[in-house]
Amino acid sequence: MTQPFELPHFYMPYPARLNPHLDEARAHSTEWAREMGMLEGSGIWEQADLEAHDYGLLCAYTHPDCDGPALSLITDWYVWVFFFDDHFLDMYKRTPDRAAGKAHLDRLPLFMPLDPATPVPEPENPVEAGLKDLWARTVPSMSVDWRRRFSVATEHLLNESMWELSNINEGRIANPVEYIEMRRKVGGAPWSAGLVEYATAEVPAAVAGTRPLRVLMETFSDAVHLRNDLFSYQREVEDEGENSNGVLVLETFFGCTTQEAAETVNDILTSRLHQFEHTALTEVPAVAVEKGLAPDQVAAVAAYTKGLQDWQSGGHEWHMRSSRYMNKGARPGAPWQLPSGPGVSAADVGALLAAAAQERLRAYTHLPYQKVGPSILPEFHMPYRLELSPHLDDARLRLVGWSHRMGILKEGVWDEDKLAAYDLALCSAGLDPDATPEALDLSAQWLAWGTYGDDYYPLVHGHRRDLAAARLTTARLSQCMPVEGGPALVPANAMERGLIDLWARTTAGMTADQRRGLKATVDTMTESWVWELSNQLQNRIPDPVDYLEMRRATFGSDLTLSLCRMGHGPAVPPEVYRSGPVRSLENAAIDYACLLNDIFSYQKEIEYEGEIHNSVLVVQNFFGVDYPAALRVVHDLTTQRMRQFEHVVEHELPVLYDDFELSEAGRAAMDGYVLDLQNWMAGILNWHRSVDRYKAEWLGRRSHGFLPGRAPAAPALSLG
16 A cells, blocks of 8 residues: 655654563563453454554563563553554444443543552453453552552543544544644553653652653653654554544645645654753753752652653654554664665765754744834634623722732832733723622732733843742742631732732632632742743743643633632532543633734734744744744634634533533533633633734833833842
């Protein structure tokens, strides 16, 4: 069969190594698969299928240093997960039988109890039998923290198969942002990362949830999945009718050829590997110091990081050899090793190295403060009607008074003219048109505080290139939000004074758990400002995937969603909010608002502030295109995200309500939450269109550094 495209040159600087216990793992996994009922009589595999796929070779390449028993157990896990995938395809995707597929998936978490002593059901098929056996053999040597993380990753891997099944049913191809996000879950690389911990060293709980470790796992995941998409395109798209493949997504989205889409997927894959290396070398050591890890814990993180690296090179080598994939004409061996043979010269390797270096350095070579002229504003797709609170005018007046009392207008960053130009009460009036005067004031003040902080960090800390002070500021802000009701620290500046005031009023009627959740959303936002500042000091433009995910945090989206959810009480179970469709709904709304902001703020950020965190600039840099071309991509993405929001509301939420058997009160609460998100998007678009903050005329007449004669002194801060 003719291949649909030529495989590209892959960035893979680490040579693959083979575990010496390969034969032992192959023999064990074959016997184990037969014992679990996965071979003869299963209707899915015969022994010849298992041997052709050679999961023992996969695991021996991806876990080169573990001992024989560990390699055999890991190989059994991979046999199980690939059998699950083929079984689910045959039983539920080809049919397609969504109800039966959901019933099958609903039982599987029962076989993964956190306490191994908890009884589990009697297995009814090879998938259940395999999971029961593997869980019992794996968890005794791992902590409860690891068990919890690994069981969640396994559930995501299993449950997001329903997302794929739903898209097949509708003949729908995802947009690129949604695709990469969901592919990370359904592709199983977070699950693979858990097995890397088993093979190498368990990540300390103190850092397992931090951004650097999360980015390591996510960049690892994206690279694994995108590589798999390139090798499996022919089998998945042409043979199985799959539409969850990155090459297909990009050729559909950009209207390009399959070869061009494949090359673009490879560019993204390379970028994610560069991001992995950047994080491992800069952010991971910093968080180890910040969390005070002991030497053995630092060594564990290093071993885990190296294990992820080994997985990348080993997984690539396996794809080159497995009969499961399209690999005709693939370059033998790592392309970064010196090739040999007639007609091949060191110049070929030199060209590859030069291309990679150019791509890596491009992120650091942006010239700030370029004159770009007024932002070009396209027509935005907005299907929801704007409504404004009748209390808007009074809220504007009260916001000025509150800003004075908190000291926000006294530190050289803002004055009354800026506050009026930003008109944050207008934004709140659109976000929550039915709010009481008190609730509208609180909303406007939160927006003012967050926008002020977003301006303050780059102006005060960035101007002085003082990342340490920014970290200390963030740590002190966290102390302004006591969870158990104790006293906050004595405020040293307007940001702390404002947050202490907002926290006390917002959390007055909350439980400790609710306060803890709200505090986490504020911490996420303030920590993301430090991430932005770190990139700013390096003059490093992030890659598109990392940018879009962090943009949700820098925009304060989690904080907004948390406040929205609290208005709907306990009628909606937490697991509904954690479900794939609801997270997809929220992320579509968030991305729409974030990308919209980037389009409006392009001139403000690029020309007047020397900013690099703007999706239009990120796309310009990554794809090497001009401003109008990048704008078309970002604008199209806003439209796709809004259509995704509409799609979830129309097609996925009704199914979700039935799946969770939501009560009438629960359905009404969720419908109210959807309305809140619709108001949120309509209100944000109206605010951007209306305020002076982004308009060329206002930008041209205002100073964009500190106010004249008002530059604040360096913050003299310490932890309370």
